Amino acid sequence: MAKLSWAGALGIGLGLAAPALAQAGASDRGPFEIPVLIISYFPTNGDQIDIRVTGDWGASLADTRAKTKRLTGEVIQALEQGSRYRGYTNPDAPPSLRYRVVGEIEFLRPLPTFAKRGHRTPMTDYARIMAEVDIRDWVERRGVREVWLWGYHGGKVDLWESNMASPFGDVSNSDRDPNDLPVLAHTYTVYHYNYQRGTSEAVEDHLHQIEAVLNHIDGRDHTPPAQWTNLLFWGKFVGSDASHKIIRPGCGWAHYPPNAERDYDWANPRYVETDIEDWKPDGTGRKQRLNCQRWGCDSLKWFIYWMQNVPGRDNGLFYQGKRLRNWWVFIGDYDTTRKLGWKLVED
Structure with a gap:
């Protein structure tokens, strides 16, 4: 049985959210509001989470609810802080993204799953979940643009x-199956979190989505891998190629800071010369000697620091004579940018 909490434990009221941009006179300046629907699956055995279902989480229902509430708040804070362009040096930098929880739905039963070809473990049935919560109403009438799904993994799903x-x-960090979610009048993205893990892992889901979107906007999906080094985002900003490793210490990506030597190398003490804090598309930015101490050798702090180096509001950057947009518009109002055919630089 679903427990519906429209204002929810976060105490945030409902309202019909207008699109972040109006197409006429559209601007990439921001901030962009992202209305969020929270869906939680807590399979219970008495007043405990049923570890036979989750595989690795058997805390009390009360503690699990409290943890997901805390993590939700921390994820919002991290994402908003991360959208402050070079906020680590400019305390007045405004966020480009604002998140608003508009509803919460809770199920005290296991995630629905199905046998998906090519997967040994039952796949979460996202289409069924969306049907049960009437996602069309949430997206088309209530303005939801992101669904945050609190669940589990544990080798069970x-x-x-x-x-x-x-x-x-x-455009997502999935197999991009066109039939696993209902396609509606507006774009929405489902993030599947694991309450056995922490804030860092949830935020990492968002970083991979940011990477997927910016790569798509920049044309990587249709560019031969041998030419990825020439791309504005992946080649020049990230500093990578088809190997996904750092070949030029630029700004890096989720798994690879500029000094990384392998995936998830967030605590590497090795120093490199990088222009991450003064990145310019033409490579003329000031370089500095840097290692993991700059972000506390911590994954979550790296994610926020990386986001704050993504060209944001009033970035003042140019590429081949054209102004770089505030790239957060592609996360904050994807539909309008697609309707207008916007790229990472102005036309």
């Missing part, structure tokens, strides 16, 4: 960290 449904096609 397979999942996608992010999964998009859009009239413009699925």
Whole structure:
């Protein structure tokens, strides 16, 4: 049975959210509001989470509810802080993203799953979940643009960290199955969190979605891998190629800080010369000697620091004579950017 909490434990009221941008006179300046629907699956055995279902989490229902509430708040804080362009040096930098929880739905039973070809573990049935919560109403009438799904993994279910449904096609960190979510009039993205883990892992889901979107906008999906080094985002900003390793210490990506030597190398003490804090597309930014101490050798702090180096509001950057947009517009109002055909630089 579903427990519906429209204002929810966060005490945030409902309202019909207008699109972040109006197409006429559209601006990439921001901030962009992202209305969020929270869905939680807490399979219970008495007043405990049933570890036979989750595989690795058997805390009390009360503690699990409290943890997901805390993590939700911390994820919001991290994402908003991360959208403050170079906020680590400019305390007045405004966030480009604002998140608003508009509803919460809770199920005291296991995640629905199905046998998906190519997967050994049952796959989360996202289409069924969306049907049960009437996602059309939430997206088309209430303005929801992101669904945050609190669940579990534990080797019991397979999942996608992010999964998009859009009239413009699925751009997400998934297999981009066009049939696993209902496609509606507006784009929405489902993030599947694991309450056995922490804030860092949830935020990492968002970083991979940001990477997927910016790569798509920049044309990587249709660019031969041998030419990825020439791309504005992946080649020049990240500093990588088809190997996904850092070949030029630029700004890095979720798994690879500029000094990384392998995946998830967030605590590497090795120093490199990088222009991450003065990145310019033409490579003329000031370089500095840097190692993991700059972000406390901590994954979550790295994610926020990386986000704050993504070209944001008033970035003042140019590429081949054209102004770089505030790239957060592609996360904050994807539909309008697709309707207008916007790229990472102005036309």
